[in-house]
Amino acid sequence: MASSDETRLLVSPSHCSSYAAAAGTAFGDPRPSCSHGAPLTSPHSFHMMSKTACISPQVSDCDTQTKKENIRSLTMCGHVGFESLPDQLVDRSIQQGFCFNILCVGETGIGKSTLINTLFNTSFEEHESSHFCPNVRLKAQTYELQESNVRLKLTVVYTVGFGDQINKEESYQPIVDYIDGQFDAYLQEELKIKRSLFSYHDSRIHVCLYFIAPTGHSLRTLDLLTMKSLDSKVNIIPLIAKADTISKTELQKFKVKLMSELVCNGVQIYQFPTDDETTAKINASMNGHLPFAVVGSMDEIKVGNKMVRARQYPWGIVQVENENHCDFVKLREMLICTNMEDLREQTHARHYELYRRCKLEEMGFNDMSPENKPIRIFSLQETYEAKRHEFYGERQRKEEEMKQMFVQRVKEKEAILKEAERELQAKFEHLKRAHQEERMRLEEKRRILEEETVAFAKKKATSEIFQSQSFMASSATVRKEKDRKKEPGYRLELLCFDVRACETNDGRYDADASREGYNTRGQHE
Amino acid sequence: MDRRDYVPCHMDTLRQSPSPCSSRPSSPRTPPFEMFGPVGIEAVLDQLKIKAMKTGFEFNIMVVGQSGLGKSTMVNTLFKSKVWKSAMPSLEVPTPQTLELHSVSHVIEEKGLKLKLTVTDTPGFGDQINNDKCWDPVLGYINQQYEQYLQEELLITRQRHIPDTRVHCCVYFVPPTGHWLWAGSPPHSDTAAPPPPPALSCPDSLRPLDIEFLRRLCRTVNVVPVIARADSLTIEEREAFRSRIQQNLKTHCIEVYPQKCFDEDINDSILNGKIREQIPFAVVGADQEHLVNGRCVLGRKTKWGIIEVENIAHCEFLLLRDLLIRSHLQDLKDITHNVHYENYRVIRLNESHQLPRGPGWVNLAPASPVQLTSPGCLKVRRRAQKDSKDDEC
Numbered sequence: 001m002a003s004s005d006e007t008r009l010l011v012s013p014s015h016c017s018s019y020a021a022a023a024g025t026a027f028g029d030p031r032p033s034c035s036h037g038a039p040l041t042s043p044h045s046f047h048m049m050s051k052t053a054c055i056s057p058q059v060s061d062c063d064t065q066t067k068k069e070n071i072r073s074l075t076m077c078g079h080v081g082f083e084s085l086p087d088q089l090v091d092r093s094i095q096q097g098f099c100f101n102i103l104c105v106g107e108t109g110i111g112k113s114t115l116i117n118t119l120f121n122t123s124f125e126e127h128e129s130s131h132f133c134p135n136v137r138l139k140a141q142t143y144e145l146q147e148s149n150v151r152l153k154l155t156v157v158y159t160v161g162f163g164d165q166i167n168k169e170e171s172y173q174p175i176v177d178y179i180d181g182q183f184d185a186y187l188q189e190e191l192k193i194k195r196s197l198f199s200y201h202d203s204r205i206h207v208c209l210y211f212i213a214p215t216g217h218s219l220r221t222l223d224l225l226t227m228k229s230l231d232s233k234v235n236i237i238p239l240i241a242k243a244d245t246i247s248k249t250e251l252q253k254f255k256v257k258l259m260s261e262l263v264c265n266g267v268q269i270y271q272f273p274t275d276d277e278t279t280a281k282i283n284a285s286m287n288g289h290l291p292f293a294v295v296g297s298m299d300e301i302k303v304g305n306k307m308v309r310a311r312q313y314p315w316g317i318v319q320v321e322n323e324n325h326c327d328f329v330k331l332r333e334m335l336i337c338t339n340m341e342d343l344r345e346q347t348h349a350r351h352y353e354l355y356r357r358c359k360l361e362e363m364g365f366n367d368m369s370p371e372n373k374p375i376r377i378f379s380l381q382e383t384y385e386a387k388r389h390e391f392y393g394e395r396q397r398k399e400e401e402m403k404q405m406f407v408q409r410v411k412e413k414e415a416i417l418k419e420a421e422r423e424l425q426a427k428f429e430h431l432k433r434a435h436q437e438e439r440m441r442l443e444e445k446r447r448i449l450e451e452e453t454v455a456f457a458k459k460k461a462t463s464e465i466f467q468s469q470s471f472m473a474s475s476a477t478v479r480k481e482k483d484r485k486k487e488p489g490y491r492l493e494l495l496c497f498d499v500r501a502c503e504t505n506d507g508r509y510d511a512d513a514s515r516e517g518y519n520t521r522g523q524h525e
Numbered sequence: 526m527d528r529r530d531y532v533p534c535h536m537d538t539l540r541q542s543p544s545p546c547s548s549r550p551s552s553p554r555t556p557p558f559e560m561f562g563p564v565g566i567e568a569v570l571d572q573l574k575i576k577a578m579k580t581g582f583e584f585n586i587m588v589v590g591q592s593g594l595g596k597s598t599m600v601n602t603l604f605k606s607k608v609w610k611s612a613m614p615s616l617e618v619p620t621p622q623t624l625e626l627h628s629v630s631h632v633i634e635e636k637g638l639k640l641k642l643t644v645t646d647t648p649g650f651g652d653q654i655n656n657d658k659c660w661d662p663v664l665g666y667i668n669q670q671y672e673q674y675l676q677e678e679l680l681i682t683r684q685r686h687i688p689d690t691r692v693h694c695c696v697y698f699v700p701p702t703g704h705w706l707w708a709g710s711p712p713h714s715d716t717a718a719p720p721p722p723p724a725l726s727c728p729d730s731l732r733p734l735d736i737e738f739l740r741r742l743c744r745t746v747n748v749v750p751v752i753a754r755a756d757s758l759t760i761e762e763r764e765a766f767r768s769r770i771q772q773n774l775k776t777h778c779i780e781v782y783p784q785k786c787f788d789e790d791i792n793d794s795i796l797n798g799k800i801r802e803q804i805p806f807a808v809v810g811a812d813q814e815h816l817v818n819g820r821c822v823l824g825r826k827t828k829w830g831i832i833e834v835e836n837i838a839h840c841e842f843l844l845l846r847d848l849l850i851r852s853h854l855q856d857l858k859d860i861t862h863n864v865h866y867e868n869y870r871v872i873r874l875n876e877s878h879q880l881p882r883g884p885g886w887v888n889l890a891p892a893s894p895v896q897l898t899s900p901g902c903l904k905v906r907r908r909a910q911k912d913s914k915d916d917e918c
Binding site: 150 | 564567568569574576579582583633682851854863870871
């Protein structure tokens with residue numbers, strides 16, 4: 001039975017009430033439940049509870065309290081059937097799938113990829129990275145794993161080149177930036193007006209496995225600095241890598257030293273939660289084993305009569321899954337089997353909220369006083385409005401700019417075209433003038449020619465008259481001169497003198513010449 | 526929880542999915558791998574369950590309908606307890622002149638699981654002479670819950686678990702008028718009635734008040750209509766009435782829960798299809814027990830027999846209960862959170878200067894008249910997409 005003092009819900013059931021306001025609730029002590037997958041009981045098999053236990057506000061143990069708070073805790077008189085609720089929740093989660101993001105920080109060659117392979121029992125293909133990277137960068141890969149009906153989207157992010165540089169001052173900054181970047185992406189999605197959070201691929205880092213080199217002495221400065229800068233942003237689980245290089249006693253001392261150094265320097269590593277009864281004990285004991293000393297290997301060696309994952313040395317075989325040899329099984333148990341959900345929740349509820357708070361405060365929002373409650377939403381809206389105005393202004397400005405540019409270009413083009421036009425005009429004028437001159441010259445020549453033709457015609461006329469006169473005068477001597485007439489050159493002599501003066505105009509000349517008879521024709525063929 | 530006793534039943538291939546966000550560094554696709562044995566990922570389901578048991582569940586339900594339809598009795602029957610102090614209106618209290626809303630919250634526990642149940646009743650709905658705009662207070666209440674949640678969500682320093690008072694489900698009680706308007710009396714045989722000739726278009730079984738209310742409500746909250754007091758209808762009448770209502774709903778484009786557009790895959794479609802065939806359920810509420818054949822059953826005793834509430838042959842109360850509690854509770858909450866609440870949020874953040882203000886709001890300078898995005902054109906749930914516009918009062 002739920003007792004009424006567990007809920008602090010304020011409700012006024014009076015008839016004149018308006019909308020009921022609901023305040024925060026606390027659900028009291030958790031009770032571990034072993035029931036899941038409750039079968040749908042047949043409706044006729046409900047169990048009877050005593051009806052008198054139906055608490056009415058007037059008759060209850062905490063009479064004053066219920067009267068004040070007016071909440072009713074109900075006892076049900078039958079089986080309602082909502083114990084299937086966790087199953088509904090689980091079904092939905094199965095449908096949606098899970099996602100888990102691991103960040104592995106450690107220097108090159110310390111065994112990060114091998115450990116991840118061993119943890120998830122697969123061989124994610126990884127190329128060995130070189131030692132000569134100029135700066136640290138992060139490499140992320142996403143895999144989809146499926147075990148029975150659970151789909152897990154696993155993203156593993158490795159630091160490439162961590163600890164390889166000579167100057168390691170900037171080593172941890174890319175890591176911090178990456179983590180912040182993922183938070184920021186989520187925040188942006190959350191702040192959008194139209195968002196789709198349920199289908200958003202959550203890329204925030206849920207756990208950071210920090211690989212500490214097995215020196216056996218103490219924490220290195222780089223490690224300390226990196227962990228210090230990461231501890232408020234991500235859940236850190238420190239690991240001692242390549243633990244098969246340390247002996248048992250050294251390991252114990254090393255662990256103690258590491259933890260004390262971490263505590264001294266105020267580094268907050270992830271503590272396995274001890275508030276739930278089912279897992280409290282085991283988590284508490286595991287907390288004492290941190291940092292886990294791990295060995296990773298994908299090779300299978302025959303030990304006894306079965307194949308186990310192990311590393312084979314001349315002096316013996318280090319079995320990965322042997323609890324005496326290393327803490328690998330503890331890590332797997334804690335990371336995956338027991339606390340995966342808690343890691344995700346911590347990331348969302350603590351680290352992400354912290355980031356969000358800082359980021360929003362940076363952007364200038366605050367919700368200090370409760371009277372300002374409505375202001376909050378307006379603050380965000382103001383930002384949206386402001387952004388919108390800004391965008392509009394920007395757009396206007398750009399439009400203006402483009403217009404100006406356009407006008408400018410048009411003007412230039414116009415000028416060019418005008419110039420061309422003028423040139424053409426000039427050319428045209430020039431040509432026209434040339435043409436005119438040419439024409440005049442030709443006119444001149446024609447005139448001259450005409451004059452000469454006229455002169456020639458006159459001369460021809462006079463010569464004809466002269467000829468006919470001389471012909472009649474010398475008709476007696478015609479026979480004598482027949483022979484001489486036949487000679488073409490005789491007549492021509494007379495005409496050649498005049499003809500040569502009109503050599504220029506063939507056409508007219510021919511016309512005149514044809515009047516002369518065959519003589520001239522013969523000459524000018 | 527011993528993980529070592531795993532039987533490796535599935536060694537499924539490993540598929541690599543392309544990195545969805547281009548801003549994150551990612552490497553190109555590599556060929557799929559195989560897992561060589563169990564890892565223990567399944568244990569996350571148990572972790573989820575433990576977490577759920579610890580935080581508990583919340584469920585907010587609203588019942589709407591005219592007085593006298595048996596709403597309070599129905600709620601009592603659903604949760605097998607006296608949610609309301611008395612189902613009968615007491616004599617001192619006059620029937621309310623306007624529509625008011627009462628909310629009552631309870632914590633009920635079953636097998637270690639705690640459920641915080643909030644029931645909101647609407648006495649006075651549809652009881653006035655002029656019922657114009659009677660949906661306004663209801664819609665206002667629903668929107669106010671969204672608003673509360675939104676404000677909590679927008680806080681800089683948020684609570685770890687924002688208390689959820691949003692109405693997850695609204696059960697709408699349709700009075701059993703059983704109107705049957707084509708010529709002739711309803712058939713008495715068991716064979717299914719022939720459908721009315723298509724030329725005779727189906728007059729409404731739902732009254733105008735119902736239609737108006739449902740139209741507005743369906744866009745804001747999940748609505749499950751039920752035929753109240755179904756013991757006043759015979760089985761044939763009930764079937765006919767039900768199919769008429771279904772046709773009416775289709776004609777007026779009212780999408781009740783489970784909405785078709787949110788069916789994710791084929792299994793969902795089949796399951797929800799079956800439910801859709803039977804919406805609205807014909808229910809009878811009773812909170813008294815009687816002896817029938819040696820068993821104690823919840824039922825209504827009349828002179829002509831005892832109507833057993835939990836007998837599927839008598840009424841469909843069990844279907845309603847299973848839908849609301851046993852199978853679709855989480856789905857109701859999901860749709861409220863992912864769809865209705867998001868729609869509200871979009872509109873709220875876009876058109877804030879047009880919405881009615883509550884007490885203490887600050888008057889902002891009005892935004893530019895041009896709206897960047899057209900609000901309400903988003904109702905996205907994973908793959909399914911549908912456009913609709915939220916109608917704010």
